Amino acid sequence: MQTAETTQTPGSAGAGKIGAEAALDAHGVGKSHLQLQNVSKAFGDEWDRQHVISDMSLDIRPGKMTVVVGPSGCGKSTLVNLIAGYEQPDSGVILLDGNPVKGPGKDRMVVFQETALIPWQTTYQNVVFGPKLRGDLKGKALEDEAKRLLVKVGLGEFMHKYPLQLSGGMQRRAELARALINDPRVMIMDEPFRGLDAMSRGLMQEFFLRLFEENRRTNLFVTSEIDEAIFLADRLVILSNRPASVRKVIEIDLPRPRHYTMLNSPEAFAYKRDAMELLHEEAMKSFRTSSSSSTGGKQGFTSASGH
Amino acid sequence: MASVAQIDGSTPVVRRRSKLAKFMENPTIWRGLLAIVIFLAVWEVGARFDEWFGKEWTLPFIGLIPPPTAVFNAWLKIIPQAGYWDSWLQSFQRVLTGFGAAMLLGIPFGLALAVNKYFRDVFFPPFEVLRPIPPLAWVPASLIFWPTNEMSIAFVTFLGAFFTIVINVLGGARTIDVRYLRAAQSMGASQWDLFSKIILPGTLPSIFTGAAVGMGITWEVVLAAEMISGGGTQGSGGLGFFIWNSYMGGSLEQVVVGMISIGIAGFLSSSAIRWLGDRLMPWRRLF
Ligand SMILES: Nc1ncnc2c1ncn2[C@@H]1O[C@H](COP(=O)(O)OP(=O)(O)OP(=O)(O)O)[C@@H](O)[C@H]1O
Ligand SMILES: [Mg+2]
Numbered sequence: 386m387q388t389a390e391t392t393q394t395p396g397s398a399g400a401g402k403i404g405a406e407a408a409l410d411a412h413g414v415g416k417s418h419l420q421l422q423n424v425s426k427a428f429g430d431e432w433d434r435q436h437v438i439s440d441m442s443l444d445i446r447p448g449k450m451t452v453v454v455g456p457s458g459c460g461k462s463t464l465v466n467l468i469a470g471y472e473q474p475d476s477g478v479i480l481l482d483g484n485p486v487k488g489p490g491k492d493r494m495v496v497f498q499e500t501a502l503i504p505w506q507t508t509y510q511n512v513v514f515g516p517k518l519r520g521d522l523k524g525k526a527l528e529d530e531a532k533r534l535l536v537k538v539g540l541g542e543f544m545h546k547y548p549l550q551l552s553g554g555m556q557r558r559a560e561l562a563r564a565l566i567n568d569p570r571v572m573i574m575d576e577p578f579r580g581l582d583a584m585s586r587g588l589m590q591e592f593f594l595r596l597f598e599e600n601r602r603t604n605l606f607v608t609s610e611i612d613e614a615i616f617l618a619d620r621l622v623i624l625s626n627r628p629a630s631v632r633k634v635i636e637i638d639l640p641r642p643r644h645y646t647m648l649n650s651p652e653a654f655a656y657k658r659d660a661m662e663l664l665h666e667e668a669m670k671s672f673r674t675s676s677s678s679s680t681g682g683k684q685g686f687t688s689a690s691g692h
Numbered sequence: 693m694a695s696v697a698q699i700d701g702s703t704p705v706v707r708r709r710s711k712l713a714k715f716m717e718n719p720t721i722w723r724g725l726l727a728i729v730i731f732l733a734v735w736e737v738g739a740r741f742d743e744w745f746g747k748e749w750t751l752p753f754i755g756l757i758p759p760p761t762a763v764f765n766a767w768l769k770i771i772p773q774a775g776y777w778d779s780w781l782q783s784f785q786r787v788l789t790g791f792g793a794a795m796l797l798g799i800p801f802g803l804a805l806a807v808n809k810y811f812r813d814v815f816f817p818p819f820e821v822l823r824p825i826p827p828l829a830w831v832p833a834s835l836i837f838w839p840t841n842e843m844s845i846a847f848v849t850f851l852g853a854f855f856t857i858v859i860n861v862l863g864g865a866r867t868i869d870v871r872y873l874r875a876a877q878s879m880g881a882s883q884w885d886l887f888s889k890i891i892l893p894g895t896l897p898s899i900f901t902g903a904a905v906g907m908g909i910t911w912e913v914v915l916a917a918e919m920i921s922g923g924g925t926q927g928s929g930g931l932g933f934f935i936w937n938s939y940m941g942g943s944l945e946q947v948v949v950g951m952i953s954i955g956i957a958g959f960l961s962s963s964a965i966r967w968l969g970d971r972l973m974p975w976r977r978l979f
Binding site for chain 2: 494519
């Protein structure tokens with residue numbers, strides 16, 4: 386009850402109505418504008434405070450694929466949790482079409498780092514879970530829509546299997562269907578293809594890209610793979626080392642629809658070189674900061690042996 | 693209609709036969725049966741050694757217990773007796789009462805500990821102090837506490853399963869993947885939805901683990917309690933008393949019959965739990 390209220394209070398629905406309409410295209414697909422303004426987040430008690438995100442401002446533009454890359458452990462999942470409303474920022478605001486994000490809601494669907502399909506529900510039950518809870522899509526209409534999406538992601542024959550009976554790639558596709566049926570205004574993907582073997586990963590990227598290019602729903606995609614990032618992105622956001630902030634935004638001007646061979650083009654290669662340079666710099670920083678505190682003794686040893 | 697019914701009726705019979713044949717072809721089954729046969733044979737020979745080779749050939753331990761054939765004969769004699777089945781019934785009733793009460797109170801209590809911080813703050817510390825006390829240590833206290841023998845047995849039995857079930861439910865509910873809860877929240881789940889659709893089914897496997905372990909403890913406690921309280925003048929019946937009584941009467945065969953009966957009763961109980969678990973958690977049957 387409480388969560389339903391925070392996401393769809395009558396007041397906010399009314400206030401956001403103009404914004405909501407403006408944020409949909411002719412086919413009713415979500416093209417919302419998501420903005421982070423000076424967002425900071427830290428964990429832990431005062432004496433042991435870990436600043437994970439610091440003064441981050443980021444524009445996730447309507448109808449664009451915004452891909453966020455950053456060194457491992459820099460705070461990417463924390464960023465996702467803030468946008469999804471699972472965690473609250475310590476300072477700064479997150480705006481969805483101008484309205485502050487207060488908690489989780491169906492307008493921002495998350496596809497998680499490892500599969501988060503509910504194991505005791507079949508693929509079909511997982512997909513209809515959200516609409517059934519809310520009652521906004523019912524009976525035959527819901528069944529048809531769920532089946533349409535399942536067929537679309539290639540799981541028509543597997544809809545009555547349990548998640549653990551599916552392969553890794555199938556689980557990822559089932560999760561896409563589960564998110565899409567809620568018709569979110571922004572899709573948030575947190576390293577969705579991590580853990581897949583190279584072959585299925587490549588296939589999933591292409592599949593996902595086709596899905597995106599079909600209707601260009603506003604999308605935030607988090608990854609630590611630079612090739613994946615360039616292949617998918619309209620805008621590539623490179624995060625700094627922890628505490629994370631935006632290091633640089635690169636507009637990726639490769640034509641759409643994209644094909645994986647484009648990754649071999651000189652343009653893609655130039656993007657990759659620029660991005661790698663920045664990422665390497667940031668990764669080295671993390672290496673330095675984490676080792677500086679522990680190498681004190683070692684330095685002492687080398688200098689002592691030098692004499 | 694009639695012919696259809698016949699055709700329908702005959703196919704399952706054929707199927708069942710081939711199923712049985714397949715079952716018997718399974719090497720796991722064969723190995724299991726072979727192991728049991730060898731075990732019985734060794735027992736028989738070992739127990740009869742002194743009969744065949746003279747008193748000085750009485751083997752330690754195994755030579756002192758009755759051979760399986762003698763046990764089997766004793767069993768055949770007991771099976772028609774109503775008293776024997778009464779023992780079964782009484783023990784089963786006690787186990788089911790204690791176990792049922794433990795499930796009925798333990799599952800909600802464990803869930804409440806898991807989902808409510810205030811409840812946990814208040815009730816978890818005393819729970820943790822009482823938990824390590826072995827159920828049998830409660831026997832004297834509960835004999836004083838409860839008006840009848842039967843109620844003390846029920847109480848001690850209940851305690852045996854209760855703590856195990858609660859600790860399993862609590863552990864299971866607390867380790868549910870937070871991403872399931874978050875995904876459900878994003879899709880608009882209410883607090884009640886989260887509880888009934890995520891936390892409860894997510895805790896089911898632990899509930900069944902707790903039930904299986906708790907069932908074992910319940911049998912242990914019931915039998916011990918029956919032996920303790922049945923040693924007096926008016927016996928309280930049950931398989932525990934059956935064993936004790938046979939021992940007092942000097943019938944070693946009957947003691948072994950009682951022991952095997954308990955083994956079978958325990959096996960039936962845990963099979964029932966496993967069967968129910970498979971039914972309620974089809975997602976865990978993967979192959
Ligand atoms: N709830 C929390 N409480 C305490 N610390 C946390 C919490 N969530 C995240 N952190 C810390 O924040 C840092 C960033 O974590 P996060 O998961 O956001 O990184 P990430 O970039 O997603 O890493 P990965 O590449 O491994 O997915 C980590 O050091 C982690 O320990
Ligand atoms: Mg992460």
